[in-house]
Amino acid sequence: MGERIYDVGIIGGGIVGLATAMALVNSGVNSVIVLEAEDRLAAHQTGNNSGVIHSGLYYKPGSLKALNCVAGREALYRFCREQGIAHEACGKLVVATRQDEIAALDALEKKGMANGLKGLRRLNAAELKECEPHVAGIAGLWVKETGIVDYGKVCEKYAEIITAGGGEIRLNFRVMRVKKTGQELVLRSGRDEVRCRNLVNCAGLHSDRVARLCGIKPGLQIIPFRGEYYKIIPERHGLVRNLIYPVPDPRFPFLGVHFTRMIAGGVEAGPNAVLAFKRHGYKKTSFSLRDASQFALYPGFWIMGCKFWKMGLGEFYRSFSKKAFVRALQRLIPEIRVEDLQPGGAGVRAQALEANGFLADDFRIKETERMVHVLNAPSPAATASISIGRHIAGIALKNFDLKH
Numbered sequence: 493m494g495e496r497i498y499d500v501g502i503i504g505g506g507i508v509g510l511a512t513a514m515a516l517v518n519s520g521v522n523s524v525i526v527l528e529a530e531d532r533l534a535a536h537q538t539g540n541n542s543g544v545i546h547s548g549l550y551y552k553p554g555s556l557k558a559l560n561c562v563a564g565r566e567a568l569y570r571f572c573r574e575q576g577i578a579h580e581a582c583g584k585l586v587v588a589t590r591q592d593e594i595a596a597l598d599a600l601e602k603k604g605m606a607n608g609l610k611g612l613r614r615l616n617a618a619e620l621k622e623c624e625p626h627v628a629g630i631a632g633l634w635v636k637e638t639g640i641v642d643y644g645k646v647c648e649k650y651a652e653i654i655t656a657g658g659g660e661i662r663l664n665f666r667v668m669r670v671k672k673t674g675q676e677l678v679l680r681s682g683r684d685e686v687r688c689r690n691l692v693n694c695a696g697l698h699s700d701r702v703a704r705l706c707g708i709k710p711g712l713q714i715i716p717f718r719g720e721y722y723k724i725i726p727e728r729h730g731l732v733r734n735l736i737y738p739v740p741d742p743r744f745p746f747l748g749v750h751f752t753r754m755i756a757g758g759v760e761a762g763p764n765a766v767l768a769f770k771r772h773g774y775k776k777t778s779f780s781l782r783d784a785s786q787f788a789l790y791p792g793f794w795i796m797g798c799k800f801w802k803m804g805l806g807e808f809y810r811s812f813s814k815k816a817f818v819r820a821l822q823r824l825i826p827e828i829r830v831e832d833l834q835p836g837g838a839g840v841r842a843q844a845l846e847a848n849g850f851l852a853d854d855f856r857i858k859e860t861e862r863m864v865h866v867l868n869a870p871s872p873a874a875t876a877s878i879s880i881g882r883h884i885a886g887i888a889l890k891n892f893d894l895k896h
C-alpha cells in the first residue's frame with residue numbers, strides 16, 4: 493500500500509509517457525510516478541518500431557503531428573548529441589515507380605516545404621541511381637532531415653533523467669482500476685495501489701480502455717495494426733545505403749513497406765499494416781476474443797471495413813505470402829529476391845478509429861478534470877516525443893494544481 497500521494501501519475505512507460513514525465517521533472521514538478529504494466533520500459537510500440545527519425549514530410553501543415561514532428565525531430569537530434577546516443581541524420585529517398593504516383597510525390601514535396609523542410613531535393617531517374625544505385629524509379633524526393641536512432645536507448649536516457657530529477661518509475665504495475673476519492677485518484681494493480689492527485693494516460697494500445705477505467709468516454713476505439721518486418725541477409729546489405737520508401741497511398745495512414753538501415757547495423761524491410769485481432773497481436777495467429785469482439789461491436793469498424801476491405805485483404809495476403817511481400821519491395825529494388833529476406837520481428841500500432849469509420853489522422857489528446865488522456869499517438873510520436881511530452885506537460889501545468 494503506497495502512503496505517498498504523487499502530484500502526477502503517468503500510466504504507460506512508452507516514449508510518450510516517459511517524455512511527459514521528463515518534461516514535468518524538467519519544469520520542476522518531481523512528484524511524478526510513471527506506471528508501466530510490463531517488466532521493462534518501451535515494451536510495446538516504442539521498442540518495436542522502425543527507428544526512423546521522421547522529417548515531417550507527410551503531415552498536414554499546422555497539425556499536431558506536423559508541428560511536433562518538426563520541433564521534436566530537432567529536439568531529438570540535439571538530445572542525442574548531448575547525451576551521446578548513437579544516431580545518424582542519413583536522409584531518405586522516396587521513390588515513385590509509376591507515372592500515376594507523380595501527383596502524390598508533388599503533393600508530398602509541397603507538404604514538406606509547408607512544414608519547413610529545407611533539405612528536400614527532387615530527383616530524376618538518373619539522380620535516384622546516384623543516391624541509391626540499386627533503386628529503379630522514375631522520380632524521387634531526397635529528404636535530408638530524416639535519420640535513424642534506437643528509441644529503446646532514447647527511453648533509457650529519458651528514464652535516467654526522470655529518476656535523477658526525483659521522479660519515480662514503477663514496472664510490473666498494470667493499472668486495472670481507477671477510483672476517485674475526494675481530491676485523490678487511487679490507481680490499483682491487483683492488490684497494490686498508487687495514489688495521485690492528477691493523471692496522464694499514455695497507455696498506447698490500451699489508451700481507450702484506460703480512459704474508460706477513469707470514467708471518460710474516449711469517443712474512439714483503438715484498432716491494432718501489426719507491422720511485420722523481414723531482415724535483409726548480410727550479404728545483400730549493399731543493396732541499400734540508407735532509407736528507401738515508396739510514395740504512400742494518401743488514402744491510408746501507413747507509409748508502405750520500405751527499406752530501413754538500422755542504427756545498430758543491418759537492414760530491415762517492412763513494416764506492412766495488417767489488422768491484428770489482439771492488442772498485443774505480434775504473431776499472425778494472435779487472437780483475443782475480448783479485443784476482437786470489442787472492435788466488432790464498434791460501428792466505425794464496419795464502416796472502415798467497407799472502405800478498406802480490398803487494401804486490408806491485400807495486406808493479409810502479403811502477410812502470409814513472402815513472395816507477395818517481396819514483389820512490393822521489388823518495385824523499389826528489382827534485384828531483391830525471396831532468399832534475401834529472413835523473418836524479422838513485428839510491432840503493433842495503436843491506431844484510433846472514430847465512430848464514423850475514419851482513422852484518426854492527428855494526435856488526439858483529451859483534457860478532463862485532473863486528467864489528460866493521450867488517445868492517439870501513432871507515428872511519428874517517437875520522433876516527436878520531446879515536443880509532444882512538453883506539450884502534454886504544458887497542459888498538465890495549466891490544468892492541474894501543481895506545486896513547483
Ligand SMILES: Cc1cc2nc3c(=O)[nH]c(=O)nc-3n(C[C@H](O)[C@H](O)[C@H](O)COP(=O)(O)OP(=O)(O)OC[C@H]3O[C@@H](n4cnc5c(N)ncnc54)[C@H](O)[C@@H]3O)c2cc1C
Pocket residue numbers: 503504505506507508509527528529530533534535536537538539540541542543544545546665666667668694695696697698699702718719763838839840841842869870871872873874875876
Ligand atoms: C511497427 C511500428 C513502426 C513505427 N515506426 C516509427 C518510426 O520509425 N518513427 C517514429 O517516430 N514512430 C514510429 N512508430 C510509432 C511510435 O513507435 C509510436 O507512436 C510511439 O512509440 C507511441 O508511444 P507510446 O508511449 O504512446 O506507446 P507505447 O510505446 O505502446 O507505450 C504505452 C505503454 O503503456 C503501457 N500500458 C498499457 N496499459 C497500461 C496499464 N493499464 N497500466 C500500466 N501501463 C500500461 C504499455 O505496456 C506500454 O509500455 C512506429 C510504430 C510501430 C508499431
